[in-house]
Amino acid sequence: MLPEFKIAQLRHFVWVAELKGFHAAAEKAHRTQPAISLSIRDLENKLGEALFEKRNAKTAKTELTPFGQHFLPKAKELIEHHDRISKDMTLLAEHKTGHLRLASVPSIASQVLPELLLEFVNDTPELHISFFDDNSDAVYRMVENQQVDFGIAHLFHEQEHSDKSFIPIWEDQIGVVCPKDHPLAAHKELHWKELRKHRLISNGTSRLLEDSEASPLLGHSQFYISNMISLIAMLEAGFGVTTLPRYAVPKDSETLCFIPLSTPTVVRRIGIVKLTNKSLTPPAQALVDFILARNNSAE
Amino acid sequence: MLPEFKIAQLRHFVWVAELKGFHAAAEKAHRTQPAISLSIRDLENKLGEALFEKRNAKTAKTELTPFGQHFLPKAKELIEHHDRISKDMTLLAEHKTGHLRLASVPSIASQVLPELLLEFVNDTPELHISFFDDNSDAVYRMVENQQVDFGIAHLFHEQEHSDKSFIPIWEDQIGVVCPKDHPLAAHKELHWKELRKHRLISNGTSRLLEDSEASPLLGHSQFYISNMISLIAMLEAGFGVTTLPRYAVPKDSETLCFIPLSTPTVVRRIGIVKLTNKSLTPPAQALVDFILARNNSAE
DNA sequence: TCTCGCGATAAGGTTTTCTTATTTAGAAAC
DNA sequence: GTTTCTAAATAAGAAAACCTTATCGCGAGA
Numbered sequence: 001m002l003p004e005f006k007i008a009q010l011r012h013f014v015w016v017a018e019l020k021g022f023h024a025a026a027e028k029a030h031r032t033q034p035a036i037s038l039s040i041r042d043l044e045n046k047l048g049e050a051l052f053e054k055r056n057a058k059t060a061k062t063e064l065t066p067f068g069q070h071f072l073p074k075a076k077e078l079i080e081h082h083d084r085i086s087k088d089m090t091l092l093a094e095h096k097t098g099h100l101r102l103a104s105v106p107s108i109a110s111q112v113l114p115e116l117l118l119e120f121v122n123d124t125p126e127l128h129i130s131f132f133d134d135n136s137d138a139v140y141r142m143v144e145n146q147q148v149d150f151g152i153a154h155l156f157h158e159q160e161h162s163d164k165s166f167i168p169i170w171e172d173q174i175g176v177v178c179p180k181d182h183p184l185a186a187h188k189e190l191h192w193k194e195l196r197k198h199r200l201i202s203n204g205t206s207r208l209l210e211d212s213e214a215s216p217l218l219g220h221s222q223f224y225i226s227n228m229i230s231l232i233a234m235l236e237a238g239f240g241v242t243t244l245p246r247y248a249v250p251k252d253s254e255t256l257c258f259i260p261l262s263t264p265t266v267v268r269r270i271g272i273v274k275l276t277n278k279s280l281t282p283p284a285q286a287l288v289d290f291i292l293a294r295n296n297s298a299e
Numbered sequence: 300m301l302p303e304f305k306i307a308q309l310r311h312f313v314w315v316a317e318l319k320g321f322h323a324a325a326e327k328a329h330r331t332q333p334a335i336s337l338s339i340r341d342l343e344n345k346l347g348e349a350l351f352e353k354r355n356a357k358t359a360k361t362e363l364t365p366f367g368q369h370f371l372p373k374a375k376e377l378i379e380h381h382d383r384i385s386k387d388m389t390l391l392a393e394h395k396t397g398h399l400r401l402a403s404v405p406s407i408a409s410q411v412l413p414e415l416l417l418e419f420v421n422d423t424p425e426l427h428i429s430f431f432d433d434n435s436d437a438v439y440r441m442v443e444n445q446q447v448d449f450g451i452a453h454l455f456h457e458q459e460h461s462d463k464s465f466i467p468i469w470e471d472q473i474g475v476v477c478p479k480d481h482p483l484a485a486h487k488e489l490h491w492k493e494l495r496k497h498r499l500i501s502n503g504t505s506r507l508l509e510d511s512e513a514s515p516l517l518g519h520s521q522f523y524i525s526n527m528i529s530l531i532a533m534l535e536a537g538f539g540v541t542t543l544p545r546y547a548v549p550k551d552s553e554t555l556c557f558i559p560l561s562t563p564t565v566v567r568r569i570g571i572v573k574l575t576n577k578s579l580t581p582p583a584q585a586l587v588d589f590i591l592a593r594n595n596s597a598e
Numbered sequence: 599t600c601t602c603g604c605g606a607t608a609a610g611g612t613t614t615t616c617t618t619a620t621t622t623a624g625a626a627a628c
Numbered sequence: 629g630t631t632t633c634t635a636a637a638t639a640a641g642a643a644a645a646c647c648t649t650a651t652c653g654c655g656a657g658a
Contacts, residue, residue: 049392064577279364
């Protein structure tokens with residue numbers, strides 16, 4: 001029962017009023033003059049009042065009635081409001097703006113994401129990114145609680161996360177880390193049995209070998225260091241060697257080197273974790289797409 | 300190139316979101332369910348993003364995407380803005396609200412308008428009325444300067460106001476005013492010659508007689524009082540008699556009476572003055588219509 | 599497994615909103 | 629005073645948008 005205005009119609013009205021003519025307004029609207037006439041008439045009928053002075057009379061210029069003068073600023077405000085929302089939502093949909101929350105395991109966080117994010121935000125200056133790094137469990141938890149839009153973590157076969165989906169992206173191969181002047185450093189690749197002669201330090205990622213034929217090594221290990229910084233320091237001090245996924249090793253270390261294990265070849269799959277039945281926000285979806293595209297083209 | 304939303308479409312979206320279902324929304328919109336589906340899909344296409352979680356999947360309840368959650372409050376605000384304007388303008392068009400500015404000559408102002416306005420504003424509690432009373436010249440001037448929406452004044456034959464139009468409403472007959480105990484008070488009507496025997500006080504309205512056969516009376520008059528209050532006081536004191544238009548005489552005077560002049564019968568036409576090429580605001584037009592209707596039915 | 603509820607999809611009709619063509623009226627020019 | 633010109637109104641038909649009925653697909657609960 002209240003009349004419902006169309007934005008286009010209001011635009012026509014504003015243009016006729018401001019350009020003082022139907023022809024000029026028609027041109028601006030990319031319509032013909034009769035279309036504007038009808039549009040205005042429809043508006044007048046809806047309102048039950050004339051917006052422009054009777055234009056068949058002697059008066060030459062199209063001029064607003066007092067009623068029309070009242071309506072003009074209101075119409076303009078509504079149009080502006082509409083356009084603001086339209087623009088905001090379009091920007092958001094084009095992931096040019098908004099807020100993106102992301103959690104990742106430290107290895108990817110430190111070795112892959114910095115460069116990747118730098119490239120991604122290059123053309124989206126208004127995008128805010130919140131970034132958390134923590135271990136896989138914590139990442140899963142943050143995804144579950146919707147503290148982040150998506151996470152980057154390992155795939156756990158054991159724990160069934162039926163409500164989450166996993167998109168594998170990176171394959172992180174397990175290898176041996178030792179000082180560059182260590183006897184093992186000369187090898188291009190290693191068989192697990194070759195490690196038995198050396199002092200092996202196990203760490204949090206060692207359990208990745210549990211299911212492999214290298215599992216006897218774990219019993220062989222006398223030391224366990226969970227903290228990555230300490231572990232690296234021990235290695236650099238020449239205390240021994242360890243096994244680590246490649247991404248967990250500082251990329252451009254001066255003192256340490258990484259030798260892949262050829263037998264067994266153990267890979268840790270790292271990928272994107274998100275809630276299955278929840279869409280991503282446009283910026284988040286854009287980043288996921290970006291990561292996928294980059295990794296497909298890279299391989 | 301920016302998408303343009305339709306208010307109806309936004310309503311559909313809000314209803315689907317809030318009622319958590321297309322059927323419920325369809326009912327509220329007095330549409331069928333497919334209409335709502337298409338409406339939402341169109342909106343999603345315009346935005347380039349899904350608003351609701353994929354509804355063909357396992358999920359039962361229709362739920363918003365994060366993007367949709369962002370859009371919902373904005374859509375609601377825009378709808379509210381639209382409805383506010385729609386309502387305001389409708390009220391204004393129905394002259395239920397707004398501002399009406401009016402000027403009138405004192406006679407009508409004091410004897411006709413009070414009762415008339417009281418009746419008029421009866422069903423328009425939100426209408427503000429600014430009211431000025433002044434002589435005819437001033438009323439014309441205020442109309443001309445658009446200080447008032449319209450005026451109530453005399454018709455001047457002499458001065459051509461080509462830009463103003465005059466709608467005659469009242470006919471104000473000239474008569475004689477005298478104390479109730481005056482010899483003339485017994486008459487039902489008077490011939491101008493009968494006044495010659497009495498002391499005549501002329502006043503601002505006396506020039507209405509100038510063009511009539513009673514013009515000799517004006518030379519006969521020894522006193523001229525421009526101020527109405529003083530004039531009435533003089534009459535009440537029994538100083539003499541005067542001629543006045545009927546509406547200029549206090550209606551229910553205890554002491555004075557009004558006897559029409561039969562020869563000559565001079566009427567002063569009072570009516571509505573407005574700018575020719577300017578429409579009235581809806582409340583002003585409504586009042587004019589009201590006055591016209593009242594006066595036609597009264598006669 | 600069946601059925602129900604909810605939403606998507608398809609096809610066709612109605613309404614709305616344009617366009618082209620023409621008319622009208624005032625203003626300016628002759 | 630007639631002609632001419634310009635701007636808007638009007639008419640009629642085409643195009644687009646929108647809604648309806650009918651039907652399908654799919655997951656959930658009986």
